[in-house]
Amino acid sequence: MRAFSKLCLFAILVGNISASEFWKVEIELGQNEIAALTTAPRAWVTARATFNKGSAVPVRLKLKGRGTFQPLNEKPSFTMEVAARQREQLPYSSTKIHLNNSADDATYLKEKLGSEMFNQIGIPTPRVGHARVTLNERELGLYVLKEGFDEKFARRELGEGAAIYDRDPETGGGLDLDAGEDRRERVKLLGSAAEADIGKRFEQLREVLDVEAFAKFLAMEVLICHWDGYALSENNFRIAVRADGKIHFLPAGMDQIFSIPNFTWLPAFSGSVAKRFMEMPEGRERYRIMLEKLLSEFLGAERLSNRLEQLSAALEADLTRAERSQIRAEAKELSARIAARETSLKEQLKQTETKLLQFANGTAVVSNWQPMDQPEGGSMGSNDSTVAIVAGPRTSASWAAKVLLLPGRYTFATTVKTEDVSPLPFGTRQGACLRVLGRSAHSQTLVGSTSSVLRCSFELPKTEEITLLLELRASAGKAEFNRQVELRPESGIPAKKK
Numbered sequence: 001m002r003a004f005s006k007l008c009l010f011a012i013l014v015g016n017i018s019a020s021e022f023w024k025v026e027i028e029l030g031q032n033e034i035a036a037l038t039t040a041p042r043a044w045v046t047a048r049a050t051f052n053k054g055s056a057v058p059v060r061l062k063l064k065g066r067g068t069f070q071p072l073n074e075k076p077s078f079t080m081e082v083a084a085r086q087r088e089q090l091p092y093s094s095t096k097i098h099l100n101n102s103a104d105d106a107t108y109l110k111e112k113l114g115s116e117m118f119n120q121i122g123i124p125t126p127r128v129g130h131a132r133v134t135l136n137e138r139e140l141g142l143y144v145l146k147e148g149f150d151e152k153f154a155r156r157e158l159g160e161g162a163a164i165y166d167r168d169p170e171t172g173g174g175l176d177l178d179a180g181e182d183r184r185e186r187v188k189l190l191g192s193a194a195e196a197d198i199g200k201r202f203e204q205l206r207e208v209l210d211v212e213a214f215a216k217f218l219a220m221e222v223l224i225c226h227w228d229g230y231a232l233s234e235n236n237f238r239i240a241v242r243a244d245g246k247i248h249f250l251p252a253g254m255d256q257i258f259s260i261p262n263f264t265w266l267p268a269f270s271g272s273v274a275k276r277f278m279e280m281p282e283g284r285e286r287y288r289i290m291l292e293k294l295l296s297e298f299l300g301a302e303r304l305s306n307r308l309e310q311l312s313a314a315l316e317a318d319l320t321r322a323e324r325s326q327i328r329a330e331a332k333e334l335s336a337r338i339a340a341r342e343t344s345l346k347e348q349l350k351q352t353e354t355k356l357l358q359f360a361n362g363t364a365v366v367s368n369w370q371p372m373d374q375p376e377g378g379s380m381g382s383n384d385s386t387v388a389i390v391a392g393p394r395t396s397a398s399w400a401a402k403v404l405l406l407p408g409r410y411t412f413a414t415t416v417k418t419e420d421v422s423p424l425p426f427g428t429r430q431g432a433c434l435r436v437l438g439r440s441a442h443s444q445t446l447v448g449s450t451s452s453v454l455r456c457s458f459e460l461p462k463t464e465e466i467t468l469l470l471e472l473r474a475s476a477g478k479a480e481f482n483r484q485v486e487l488r489p490e491s492g493i494p495a496k497k498k
Helices: 006-013 031-039 084-089 110-120 151-158 183-193 198-206 211-223 272-279 281-298 301-318 321-350
Strands: 022-028 045-051 057-064 077-081 096-100 128-135 138-147 163-165 237-241 247-251 364-366 370-372 379-382 386-390 395-405 408-422 431-436 448-460 464-474 476-482 485-489
Touching: 022 138, 031 045, 031 057, 057 084, 110 128, 110 138, 110 247, 110 301, 128 301, 151 163, 183 198, 183 272, 198 211, 198 272, 198 281, 211 247, 211 272, 211 281, 272 281, 281 321, 301 321, 364 395, 379 395, 386 395, 386 464, 408 431, 408 464, 431 448, 431 476, 448 464, 464 476, 464 485
Parallel strands: 022 128
Antiparallel strands: 022 045, 045 057, 057 077, 077 096, 096 138, 128 138, 163 237, 237 247, 364 485, 370 395, 379 386, 386 476, 395 464, 408 448, 408 476, 408 485, 431 464
């Protein structure tokens, strides 16, 4: 990976790189293509696009997004491709670009800031700019424009012979083991990560994975609270295989970073390789050292606040008055969240790791709930007896508590009251439920207006720190959880740690 000196870092942060790249993108779609995208929005169609008043070029185009998805008649996000011979027409001379509606980022700056931070530590990310987009002369508004992970990006950033792979297209998560000639190396990676003997696992893993770069990748994802990335959600990432066969993980989809300032430094990882890596003493130690290093050298709140001011100021000439006002206010709020994140991490790292949970008469009460994934357009509140979530139009929010448990099977339960809860039009686990982060374990779900005791059972094969969630996924309504959550082993009381 590329090495960046502190002098280079300073040059980046004071603006010696382009602060803003702004484009005018005009998209032309025929009636047949409009009908096709209305029926199957993620299928490719042909279109024509003009960039900065240049010549119109033929492109392939489809809609994109999961939680941010919007249909063609609203403000859709696009992925666009051109033939290699015409890539000079696209921004960044790539064959692929993404136009993101930034529905989850009112600053329109998080993707660029996150990309810069990863680049500064030597983990390559695509270039990011902004665009004003029209569709058949209909003004769609301001967009985040992002370079795609194409072959040119791979050669430029990772060297000749490098290849980049997406998530598994069938499952939407994990590694795509069936694509490309490097399947053997990626199967070997998963086999190494799954090695039961932890003593052997590290040496096997380092044969195919750049372990130092991976520790840096995990630490930065946690540092910036990239909860929708690989480590925490096994979502929004790519894997790169260099010519030497070593695997590197690359970040993507950073439009929700810094949304949880008090997020723990030692979360329950969801990514399969991340989980196995953190089970090893060597992996855990490398991760902590790297997190402390990045916190010290790269999460300077004042420095990042200045960078946000530069980025927002560079955009202003291309914004409407309303957009300028919004982005200034949101960038100020983001700066406050970055400062709070820095403070929280410093305080957390002064403390020891979570202590083993103790049971009295077969029960432990969990009450240390912290807000997670704040609902845009909604709210979260608590008092001595309850924690509550009021849904906005696209809410997936939780109250979270971390516990360290011995191996065994457990159930946690609490009373949940819902008021007029309406499910989201997409995804799973609609309504209010109890869940274990990064696992399939969850309770039944509640919608509408009702009250019930919910229970969630799960099993731990080893001593492990996990995160319990009181979750609401809804487009409207309120869920109120009794904050005194009871956790019980299903067979006897776990032995105390010696």
